[in-house]
Amino acid sequence: MNQEKQSKPMKIAIIGGGTCGLYLAWKLSEMTHKVTVFERKREIGKEVCSGLFSERILDFFPQSEKLIQNNIRYVLIHFPKRQIRVDFSKNFFVMSHFELDNLIYRKAQDAGAKIVLNRNIKIKDLVEIQKNFDKIIGSEGSFSIVRKSQNLSQGKRRLALLGFTPSVSKSDYVEAWPVKEGFIWKIPRGEEIEYGIIGPKDRAQPMFEAFLEKNNICLKEKKSSFVSQGLALPCSQKITLCGEAAGLTKPWSGGGVIWGLTAADMLLERFPDFE
Incomplete structure (x- = not known):
């Protein structure tokens, strides 16, 4: 990773506090970036997953x-x-996927990430978020509002x-x-x-x-x-997607945690380059 890029702290908004979003919040915070996660639910933890x-x-x-x-x-x-x-x-x-997400949640918090619960981001909210943050990562699952805002196929x-x-x-x-x-x-x-x-x-x-x-x-x-x-990524240096928000799931089983985490590592390796 380019050391000059790595040394410049950025304000990063992550929409979605699932496995990939929290993992990115943890690792980006360790890289000294100012990370805020917006999660629509009142608590962390995915329940509808075989784990x-x-x-x-x-x-x-x-x-x-x-x-x-x-x-x-x-x-x-x-x-x-x-x-x-x-x-x-x-x-x-x-x-338990619920417990796994909460383990990552604690890691992200300990690294300095700010986790905002019960905050359902709408498209109109993204306009203000774009003004206040250097980078935006959509990681909010199947009905990704970030993906929709970029006029991408919903898959x-x-x-x-x-x-x-x-x-x-x-x-x-x-x-x-x-x-x-x-x-x-x-x-x-x-x-x-x-x-x-x-x-x-x-x-x-x-x-x-x-x-x-x-x-x-x-x-x-x-x-x-x-x-x-159905994989889709925006052509933008400001906004990107990761995990299920990007449609990164296995076509045979619907699973995709390891795929999403691998994609997150690729994003981290190239950060802050989104293209």
């Missing part, structure tokens, strides 16, 4: 090892007439739903059932089992309900969220 991460998550957050709830070594994929086993080349860890959105049963399981494998444009999953989380689906926004819920009824599964709670896909 199944490859072991690479420890490369970014070694402290997250204490959050591991289970180790996953393979997946059983159930097709209509057969099932296959796929062994993972790397171990996967089951973690494709799928619906994700999940819920839990209070069943203790330390199985070292997950299960998946392919459906149209997505799949249903089962993840043993130690003290509970998670079931979820990602699929077309108009069909995911009825497909999930039919699966649960067929298998006599009663979930104690259900949560839902949209997942965006």
Whole structure:
């Protein structure tokens, strides 16, 4: 990194206090920049996420090892007439995404970042933010207002739903059932089992309900969220996107935490160059 660029502190606004936004706030604050994160929710922590991460998550957050709830070594994929086993080349860890985000939140705060909660940024707010900050990073997920402000395609959105049963399981494998444009999953989380689906926004819920009824599964709670896909970045030295706001998610699973963090590292390496 250019030392001259690195030595000049900048005022940076990050819209969205999810995993990537908080990671960027932490690292940019350590580089002595003045960072403010605007998060629309009242508290930090993503809830609608399976929290199944490859072991690479420890490369970014070694402290997250204490959050591991289970180790996953393979997946059983159930097709209509057969099932296959796929062994993972790397171990996967089951973690609480909520707790992971809060771990990063504390790191960002300790590094000096200012985190503003319950602040839902609108397009009109971005005009004022552009006046008061040197750089703006949109990292606010599927419905990115920063992405919209740059007249970029909003990409494709799928619906994700999940819920839990209070069943203790330390199985070292997950299960998946392919459906149209997505799949249903089962993840043993130690003290509970998670079931979820990602699929077309108009069909995911009825497909999930039919699966649960067929298998006599009663979930104690259900949560839902949209997942965006379709990479897009603005041509601007003032504004950029990172993580799901940029559409950086896996087309097969909808996941993208490691992809987003890798993109964040690339952004940090080139900072303050956004083009």
